[in-house]
Amino acid sequence: MDCHDCHQSCQPKRKNTGWKLFGFGSKRSVKNNFTHSSQTTIALVGSPNVGKSLLFNLLTGTYVTVSNYPGTTVEVSKGNTVIAGKKVTFLDTPGMYSLIPITEEESVARDLIMNEAVNLVIHVVDAKHLGRMLNLTLQLIEAQLPLLLVVNMIDEAQKLGIWVDENQLAYQLGIPVVTMAAAQKVGLKKLIAKVADYVQSTPLSVTY
Numbered sequence: 001m002d003c004h005d006c007h008q009s010c011q012p013k014r015k016n017t018g019w020k021l022f023g024f025g026s027k028r029s030v031k032n033n034f035t036h037s038s039q040t041t042i043a044l045v046g047s048p049n050v051g052k053s054l055l056f057n058l059l060t061g062t063y064v065t066v067s068n069y070p071g072t073t074v075e076v077s078k079g080n081t082v083i084a085g086k087k088v089t090f091l092d093t094p095g096m097y098s099l100i101p102i103t104e105e106e107s108v109a110r111d112l113i114m115n116e117a118v119n120l121v122i123h124v125v126d127a128k129h130l131g132r133m134l135n136l137t138l139q140l141i142e143a144q145l146p147l148l149l150v151v152n153m154i155d156e157a158q159k160l161g162i163w164v165d166e167n168q169l170a171y172q173l174g175i176p177v178v179t180m181a182a183a184q185k186v187g188l189k190k191l192i193a194k195v196a197d198y199v200q201s202t203p204l205s206v207t208y
Contacts, residue, residue: 127157
């Protein structure tokens, strides 16, 4: 299936500009740039049934609170952990398909990542449906959000003959990419290492 073969990507090649944390990506406004004196807040976003909440639980363990987003009945989970010796707060946002919201859940997810003090967004997608899920990835890139893409369920995708080259996909999109099978914890250490690189870095410290 050529649309999932990253050597023949169905998405246009993107020019690497601006934000240099991982050596590639978009420049974000000051309020979302990480500084060593501030707590790091990372939001997990993605459509329903991509393994986002499972990944959130793996990253945060038992230190989780659930509360309604102000002015809504939509719940947002928050969990704390320590990565690279620093406190990191993860937010498990409601499911969303687009930055143009249709449901209250999508509105909350968009408002949270666009208006709150979120330092990094991790977009979780299903490898089996990568082509259509990259639409939101591209919207997040265009919004100039510091972004890391997690391509989950690669084990299920491979059974269908779909293979994802994370290095080629990262090059095409201009953002960090990690392939995972979260249910088996495959790729979890690599993801944590990417987050650790972020936590320990200033925006201009690393080149790709």
